[in-house]
Amino acid sequence: MTKWVYNFNGNSTDGDQTQKDLLGGKGANLAQMSALGLAVPEGFTVSTEACIDYYKNDQKINDDIRSQVESSLKLVEQITGKTFGGQSNPLLFSVRSGARVSMPGMMDTVLNLGMNDKTVEAMASKTGNARFAWDSYRRFIQMFSNVVLGLNTSILEAQLEDLKEARNYESDTDLSAEDLQELVHVYKQVLMEEFGKTFPQDPMDQLWAAIGAVFSSWNNPRAIKYRQMNGFSDDWGTAVNIQSMVFGNTGDTSATGVCFTRDPSTGEKQFFGEYLINAQGEDVVAGIRTPAPINETSKNDSNKNLRTLKEELPEAYDELVEVYQKLEAHYKDMQDIEFTIEDKKLYILQTRTGKRTINAALKIAVDLTNEGVINKEEALLRIRPEDLDKLLHPRLDPKADKELLAKGLPASPGASCGQIVFTSEDAANWVNAGKKVLLVRQETSPEDIGGMHVSDGILTARGGMTSHAAVVARGMGKPCVAGCSALEIDEHNKKLVIGEKTFNEGDHLTFDGGTGEIFNGIVPTIKASISDNFEIFMSWADEVKRLKVRTNADNPEDSEVARKFGAQGIGLCRTEHMFFDSERILAVREMIFASSSEDRAIAIAKLLPFQREDFKGIFTAMNGLPVNIRLLDPPLHEFLPHKDEEYAELAQSLNVDKAVIYKRKDELHEFNPMLGHRGCRLGVTFPEIYNMQVRAIIEAAIEVSAKGVDVQPEIMIPLIASNNELAILKKNAQGVIADVFKEKGTEVKHKIGTMLELPRACITAGEIANTADFFSFGTNDLTQTTFGLSRDDSGKFLPFYTQKEIFKRDPFVSIDQDGVGFLVAHAVKEGKKNNPDIHCGICGEHGGESASIEFCHKVGLDYVSCSPFRVPVARLAAARAQILHG
């Protein structure tokens, strides 16, 4: 005969935590706690198979199931000495649904099942608290009517409100036992009118109805939708957990409380909790009575004069100590335990892994490892990589008052407070005058780099998670909220309007780049601090991980920061970020506006020394580690002047008429610059630019190498669509390198590879691998082209798309594994087939996001590269990927 029902009680327990498929998640946990010998209130679980049978059987509970339920119920009665429907010591049940995974839309809990006109009296005399008994009864009727019978809650709530109004009561607690008794009477009348029959008084009728309701809730529309969205099978079914109720309010030898096996805010190893004598669980939370400390270590200013549980009920406390040790040992993690003591008997209602602060989480993980409870791998799985971010940035004081003004995209984490300015020039001036400023821009452009550098934070009205502001701010580790469309910026008049409020230059704002929230005025912030536990923990991640973690950095300062955070090289150095410096931009513009190859060469020659110095600094900072330098990538018009006087200056410097310059500007216009004349296309058509950059790299490498620095330059050619482009540019580069070697009489090791950032490059990667020493996936641009989606323009619909789950996640934040990921995996496979030595990494923004890093690990990349402040996140994500996927 099929076993449909599984008992859990002090005498015998039929299941354990491994049987989630059969008993559901909750049922398996109850069985496990019971199997550990903990005093879980007795009960039984009707299996998921019974649910499946219910649907096969025309939504009827078959006789086998019924008889097994009845047997189990009898067993509970025997063990507890209580009787279901009994008139002296009545047995009451809670009934809960429980599928193998938690699933929104399933039936809510029904408490106190078994109450009726008779058992309510028995409860009243047992607890000596008639008000409690009648309140429990009316709550049960209300819950059962709604959850099992499907009645709209408001119908009974209205009766409650009417009564309160009639009695002139302000709160539910004003209701007396008699009031509640009257309310039960009214409820029953209403139900008679609604359903044409009396509220079920027979506890067994209540039980069968509740079990059937749980089974039916498996197929309610919300549950079905949730399963569809998550790809869960409709065939799983749900279990039903039927557990006896215990009461902490039966007198002064009863109590209820909550405890933690370690301190959830610091992680200290000390048993810690609160309780109330003669109370139900909800009283602890309600805040009417001050909960007492369970022991000396749990005392604080507000409860230090109250008696501890250890003093009041020492046996129960000692048992609780045994329990918490057993639970932590079993679950190998800090537990959050709910308990009730009924007539001195301790019951464990629930245990779960306790929530904690990130600092506590680190300490607990490190301590548990040192205690030998878990190993390093398990410790590493205990911390969400993204949570580390909170450690590295200032945060808002959680106790401070805040007035939320608007919310934008959480573009770069950290809290920031300062006086607003509207231009990069103003930012520099204000900072020189000793102020802390926030730069507020419609959107930033490469020319704002200087202003961003001096500001304490950046706010923009446009652009997404990979907009210029977001990418650069993350790179600098500066807080940023991007694309906040509520910001109406009037740059000309230096005014910012948010809703009804207007802010002028110099007004204070505060924001949290980790949440995207912008607050009025000054909100106090707390500085970042890194603990020893952090260093220990991260060293374990490094021991475990296979993926290397590099950083995206364009200057020696960022390189050093990243190295301190554990970066193992530079994965992306964007040469063009160096072009905007005021000393060089004129030469860059001369290069762009040159009318002949010769003139272009002259302008380019002016840039060479600057670039060489840049690279020397970066090579020195990264001594002993690889440095991947991308040759010029953006379209030339990004470097064009914006102001008429700049055009005039340029015209003078080139000795041509200003009209000539403006004409050339028009010629450079592109309808879709992202898909235009940029990257290697510039390299192919104007070889002088790349030749200069390659020369600067190699000359720099030779110079610092002579001073004993171990240089490992990697030259990266961007935007390849065809191997022919790479072959031409590699040959050009090799020519320049050979020249430099000859001139200098010495050589340095170097690699030449390419950035795969176009679908065609990924598709034809097998061929490209014959030419390239390495592949670096530029997943920002690859996402744009694979989706046909400009990150700069996506603000008009992408938020709507992610909100409606048309795209599960913003593909610029977490790599799109089905689309972009397919191309990456294909390229790695085909590339390694033709060139087993090819080195593969990722340098898009995804390189710092944990789900993307896990994907990179799985498809066999050699490294990820991310902004300096994301390096710890990436190290941990890489370690976790190794642990989870080998």
Place this chain on the structure above:
Amino acid sequence: MTKWVYNFNGNSTDGDQTQKDLLGGKGANLAQMSALGLAVPEGFTVSTEACIDYYKNDQKINDDIRSQVESSLKLVEQITGKTFGGQSNPLLFSVRSGARVSMPGMMDTVLNLGMNDKTVEAMASKTGNARFAWDSYRRFIQMFSNVVLGLNTSILEAQLEDLKEARNYESDTDLSAEDLQELVHVYKQVLMEEFGKTFPQDPMDQLWAAIGAVFSSWNNPRAIKYRQMNGFSDDWGTAVNIQSMVFGNTGDTSATGVCFTRDPSTGEKQFFGEYLINAQGEDVVAGIRTPAPINETSKNDSNKNLRTLKEELPEAYDELVEVYQKLEAHYKDMQDIEFTIEDKKLYILQTRTGKRTINAALKIAVDLTNEGVINKEEALLRIRPEDLDKLLHPRLDPKADKELLAKGLPASPGASCGQIVFTSEDAANWVNAGKKVLLVRQETSPEDIGGMHVSDGILTARGGMTSHAAVVARGMGKPCVAGCSALEIDEHNKKLVIGEKTFNEGDHLTFDGGTGEIFNGIVPTIKASISDNFEIFMSWADEVKRLKVRTNADNPEDSEVARKFGAQGIGLCRTEHMFFDSERILAVREMIFASSSEDRAIAIAKLLPFQREDFKGIFTAMNGLPVNIRLLDPPLHEFLPHKDEEYAELAQSLNVDKAVIYKRKDELHEFNPMLGHRGCRLGVTFPEIYNMQVRAIIEAAIEVSAKGVDVQPEIMIPLIASNNELAILKKNAQGVIADVFKEKGTEVKHKIGTMLELPRACITAGEIANTADFFSFGTNDLTQTTFGLSRDDSGKFLPFYTQKEIFKRDPFVSIDQDGVGFLVAHAVKEGKKNNPDIHCGICGEHGGESASIEFCHKVGLDYVSCSPFRVPVARLAAARAQILHG
């Protein structure tokens, strides 16, 4: 012993046309002609294997090869009765290289090898023409010195010029036999100075040197580069063809000529040719003597009084008739035959498939099929699909004088002549005044549709082969040259500057859209005409082809044209082309600027009747055939006003301030509109637009269906990146359709599918196939995103790329099979796996290009769709693909 040398002569021939790998292309053909029993001048071929051996053997000709060459040479002497180096009847040879495929860079032909100071005298007496003998000798020395010895030609040419100057001669023909004899003397002195030894007098020395030079030329840089570019193996080697010389100038029983087995300009089945008595081949081309007709049918006005070959040398003529019949029967195609008669003996020097006009080609293919020489499949392979285009468009009179001004992209074929205008409004006005105009624009936009429609041709300065002008012009079948950067257009002053010339409004220009050439003034054109043979031939294509051919058409007129050209449905009807009509554009703009969903609905409701009428017209024109209608695709800002008065009108109509309109315009700005808020993204965020379009389609279908029209609407949702988008929009559409069915009390069959034009859609096509009834590959946009290449901006580097063969072909012209093609093939495979009934087609511009159509056939598409005038090309290409690939 290895056979290194293969004879061809009247007695025995060792090879045939199948042995190209061993004998090279030329050698195999000579062997084949000889094997057919034709009097090919006797000779032999040194095999490609001998070449390979030559390289293995340190660039020496081994003794086996030498002895086989000597044997074969003896055989030729025996058969011809001539002696190599002989002093009475000398045997002379031509020496030619010949690899398995024709390869630029290989050695040029050396004629008259075997001449020396003695044989020259023998030739003089044999031909009775000392001047000819000495001229042949000095030419041989010159050729041999250059081709075999590697001497720069100019060194000997200079001597020739000096002599002419000294003698005061104007032309080479002024040189006497004595002059030439002197020149030979001078040549030999020069060579002595250059090489330090005498010019080789021993014919065998000449022969070995020539064979070695042919072998060496296999590895000259140009040949190596050519092989690399084409992926040809370096291991193939080249053969050497050594063939005895014959002379048509040995007296009045000798002659030389050219004949065709059918008339190459009309295709008429009549033997046709010209000849000269006592002449060499070059004399026929030189034009000094008027060649005579070979027979009565070859007579024309200029040669009708000359005696025919049939009359002069009847036996040779009769033999030639036999030969031509044998050759045409063997090669099964019209042949272009070169012959020489030496002392009444006919020699066939060469036969090849004759060039012909497209009209002749059609007639010959149809006639040969009717004669039973070839079958229909073979006939279909005889015509290049692209050549059909010439039949459908007017062309320039080939005899007319032309002054070429500039060359742009051949965007839409056909010749056109007219007066230039610079705006669409002017075009309309001038045409109303009875003029023929050419519309000259920087680039066209959708607002120019009206102007393009009335113009005779379109010229643009910007944009590529798939620019707006190009696509629309091809759709209209109107000649167009696009992206001609030599055009400097001053629209404001209505001036066009090309180089030094300035043209004003009303000036005449002529251009050829098939070549991209623009000519000064009026050049006469010839109208298009379609022959019966065309209809017969195309019916055979339809019998054979598997792929269906649809057309891209947006209105009833184009639909009807396409149907006449054999279109089997509409593959792409772009609804937005209808939005620019002056009656509707205001409603479109009201829709865009609506501030609420309600206002938007009001504007959209105004558009509904227009759209419905459009669709009724198209459905009626395509009665019985499927009509695929794409819902709105471009970004909304394409429909924005350009002029301030239009903004004012719009503001008034919407009853808002003009500033509001301008602000909204700024909000609509996109950095990369191609990757912006367009296509299904508009459909998802503003569902009202698509709902209106679906309603218009279904209401139109029901209305015309009631009148007996067989309607087969297909609703196409563009720019899908994720199946979720399609699922939402399909559901919306089905809701509207259900409403319309209910309102009208009737239903029509319809399909809902999607345009695959983004890499991600192709990658995830398996999933999308579960939702879509059909896939239509939008390969224009797919090419843009796969390459990360904007077609509008590619003009700055794409021409350079194709010229340098970085991209073998413009990927917007011929589908990129490795990249874009990979995605198409993947999508078809994955789509059909999940939904075997899914119908797949292509609607990008590639649908009318023959290599792309062949690819579409191979990957299993069901149809291609192209502009109306490309339909015949596509039909033929589809048939050829079926024949070649089954």
